[in-house]
Amino acid sequence: MLRLATTTLRASRLRHASTSSRPPLRGRRIALGSGLVLTTLLTSKIYADSAAITLSSTSKEEPRSQSPMGTLVRSYVVYTMCSMPALVDNAPWLLETLTSIPGVRWITEAIVRVTFFDQFVGGDTAEKTLPLLQRLRQNNTGTLFAHSVEVDEAEAMAAGSSSADRNPHREIVKEMIHCIDIAADFEQTVGAKETGRRTWVAVKITALLPDASALIRLSKHILTIRPPTTAPHVAFPGNPTVSDLDVIYAPSPAAGDLTPSDLSMLRTLHADLEAICTRAQERGVRVIIDAEYSWYQPALDALTLALMRRFNALDTGSTQPLVYATYQAYLRRTPAHLVHALRDAKRHGFALGVKLVRGAYHTHESAAHPDPTSSSTAKGKTLSISPDVLPPVWAVKRDTDATYDACASLLLDAVAADIQSAPPGSAPHVGVLFGTHNWASAEGILRGLEDRGLVVREKEKEGRLVVKEQLGERVTFGQLYGMCDDLTETLANRLDSNAPMVIKYIPYGALSEVMPYLSRRAIENKSVLGPDGGAAKRERDRAWGLIWNRLFGG
Template structure:
């Protein structure tokens, strides 16, 4: 029987000073009000267009909550602090929305530096790249739809493949695990095909390359079973990062607009079942599938712990990692880590102005995910009450 561990707020927020706790409370109270998120988003975009000096305010509030710093070196104090509690890091350069080769080559250079940086830092367990960060969305989409490419597009696609291979080969050479983010379903097939090629190439002896499965897609369990068969036939191992997903509203709107069946599970309960089934299947085949469990869901985390116990896996088995986003679900992250499980925070970074699209999405997703902000807020308030009680006792 797995012991319930996630209600320990003293452990969860042990790294936060009283001032930092109050700041987090303020931010999540704002995000608990959809109208405030909507107004804040509009004001931020308006201020940026007018080049108003709002970056300092953003950095001191939402940026510090959800980002580790402006550069990889800037993140070192945050990573070292978390590592004292057995929490590893995955640095994610979170600049989005580029559309030209010069920007993609610059992003590639940044990812190369990150892999090299990770190899030297014991705090970093994984690196990550976003496929649309190193190639145009439209080219991924066209390849996914199996449309005929022009000669120029063929050359462009070859450059995209070369960038992916360069990142994965370096990760292999330096023995650094690397995650490929998931994208929208209508361009994800090209990502899947290319990352499968990388796994076949670099995951022969051990898992270096991981693909991301968004389990709000009802087809992901069958996809995993299919590539499992391929991997066994071709003699390589699978790296599977499993998440629930990030593009639900966009996916459903597009499916309705273009009149095709939505790739998304019918409701949250179906998504939860799908996620937990993919989780169980992966754990059943751990010799073939290494697992990166990206979840902010306590039930899924407890299920993983229970399955691990029943299957006889050690808590620190290097084939199983738990992960949450920086600034969220501290009660899951720190309690898992302090109970001996492999735990990693995904830590976004980048210049404040450049990561604002990520921060806006983070605020909007927290507001739209049922119960997410409320749960974060309740735990922060509980810790505040606990500390206030401790203060009262000291004064007495």
């Protein structure tokens, strides 16, 4: 077969020497086959959705939306594709294959740009996202910026120390600082005060150093040297301590697997994070440390705790909390870990910033955790570094849901207590970003705010909640850009506050750099986006219902 294909291809090249730029035969077949399969699947989905709308449109009121028709059509196409597990699983291979074929690459990139890129990415650069930021702010919605380019570790290491300034991770550090300036400048153009700024910046720590595996080795070292405690056991990754980073600054460290190069990289990383936070402090922009895999978490916890103790100190007089850590409800440790974090912040005089999410890497975390009955050789091949018998994540989604709602209630209690005890004009001691696409959780948080007297229901406008001024700097909701716009709009409309109480997480980056991020992100979130999770189907159904109503009324 291979010999026949090679012969055919050679003959084709001889016959069409003047058009040699055409893609190879196998590539054209892949492109044509992919297009036919995708067209067939989309057509079947459209037919099924048309039948469903025809049967149900008269009995159910469709949600309102200000989105243009083109945006609704794009959302429908994108979420239809997200509902196809086989397509999501093979997305990285398809993108790599199609973009490697001359003549097909530009078509592939054009399709990705007008579908997934425009749906989930704010723009190629921070500056190009500004019109989107302006539109969102007009709809009482803020922004969480995220430069979503990820470092190719092999490429970064090959660059060599002599060209450090041109290494990808060095450019990303510079971009983080630039992004903070863009966020602060935007807030100034809309006339936001120092309190009430809702353009924040997300930081992915693994992208800020040339070899992210150094963080894994630091995590292993931290687990090894942590002092024993008489406190109740906290599941992996446990709780950070103030001494976790001592190893990278020790004159003669007993560093285990950490190499001198690792220690140098980690010291530079810590300095870069401090530089990022210093600029954020100067410009009044909050910094959110993104969640990552559990094998990085002990190191990330140590770095984040060090940043919080310095930049969230209550005597600094700056925006507080400035630095937020991400707490993932699917981790078994999170309830106990959050209680510990609240107590530790109060004991040591710094504000605690919490971004509460469910978690996006469940499938990978479960697969990476070794079977307790497996051999030591098999265990050594996994990325997991957890010493626990059980995986770090809950086995079933209902446990994650219960943990999220319980942690949300705990945080609302902390916010209410902080407001009650805070002198007038004092900085918040706790700030929370509730990241959720779950309607039940969002409604539960709104009820919790009302039950604690933190919002007041307007009698004239059913469902509208007036936010007390002290709450505005302590509680925010967030959703990913391109997802759950109806939930975002509902929250923005229901909460009457001086500053936006809802923000959109908006990644940005050049298309060629963001495509791997988009394909990996789709796989990582398949459990949420796929038919079992229901989010993709719900988004698709919502878009189709709005399209139907625009075309035919309803």
